[in-house]
Amino acid sequence: MAQATRSKEQLQADIAAARERLASNIEGLITQAHPKAVVARGVHDAKDFAVSEVQAAKAAFVDLDGTPNLVRIGALAAAVVGSIALLVVIRSITRG
Numbered sequence: 001m002a003q004a005t006r007s008k009e010q011l012q013a014d015i016a017a018a019r020e021r022l023a024s025n026i027e028g029l030i031t032q033a034h035p036k037a038v039v040a041r042g043v044h045d046a047k048d049f050a051v052s053e054v055q056a057a058k059a060a061f062v063d064l065d066g067t068p069n070l071v072r073i074g075a076l077a078a079a080v081v082g083s084i085a086l087l088v089v090i091r092s093i094t095r096g
Helices: 008-031 037-061 069-095
Strands: none
Touching: 008 037, 037 069
């Protein structure tokens, strides 16, 4: 097999390019692993999650045409009032 001979300059250029790629990769890893970057990603993910959950909750109580879904709103209001009434009754029983 014939081996391609490379000049000293070509080898040095290849080594320098590899060194630059390695430095860039290490810099990227350091940036990603920095505690402030990790916290920022966590905050961003939490905000995205909260926004999507709020949108999902809104969609449950609003029809596609934008009008309030009164059946679901009424059911939620009844559940809240019922829960409060139950807590009042339990509290009055426990107090004697």
